[in-house]
Amino acid sequence: MSKKKHKQSPGQIIENRRARHEYFVDKRFEAGLTLMGWEVKALREGRVNLTDSYVHVRDGEAWLIGCNISPLPTVSTHYVAEPTRTRKLLLNRKELDDMEVAVGQKGHTAICMALYWKAHLIKAEIALAKGKADHDKRQDAKERDWERQKQRIMRGR
Secondary structure: OOOOOOOOOOOEEEEOHHHHHHEEEEEEEEEEEOOOHHHHHHHHOOOEEOOOOEEEEEOOEEEEEOOEEOOOOOOOOOOOOOOOOOEEEEOOHHHHHHHHHHHOOOOEEEEEEEEEEEOOEEEEEEEEEEEOOHHHHHHHHHHHHHHHHHHHHHHHO
16 A cells, blocks of 8 residues: 655645644745755755744744754765754844744744745745644544535535
8 A cells, every 4th residue: 555645836845734733824934044065965855854843033033943854874974964953044124023023922933834945945934823722623624524525525416
């Protein structure tokens, strides 16, 4: 039996699907990332995990924390690769100010939704989000099931 793969857009490297389940997404930003050479090579191979990552705004700068980029086995032996290092996000001042105000509110956070290619650059999709309660997650599951059921009924006609 083969595993079902989630369809990705052509330039997409990875999508944080768990974030859609855990949070209500309010506003989205596009940010550049400061990366090292071995990280870009690892991203080309898809060796990245965004599951536990979040964005922290401090001293007027945004930082991506908890993003795990696993180094390739061919990384140089004289260089120590740190897979979960804090990476700087490149945003303009207005976006940083908006993010800082929103994250200051109770229950709100900034998370990384996806990494993707835009021309030759790697971009991160950052979202301002609010955590979901358990009953909200159950309601979403019911709605998804109902949509599937409607599609089956319509195909059956």
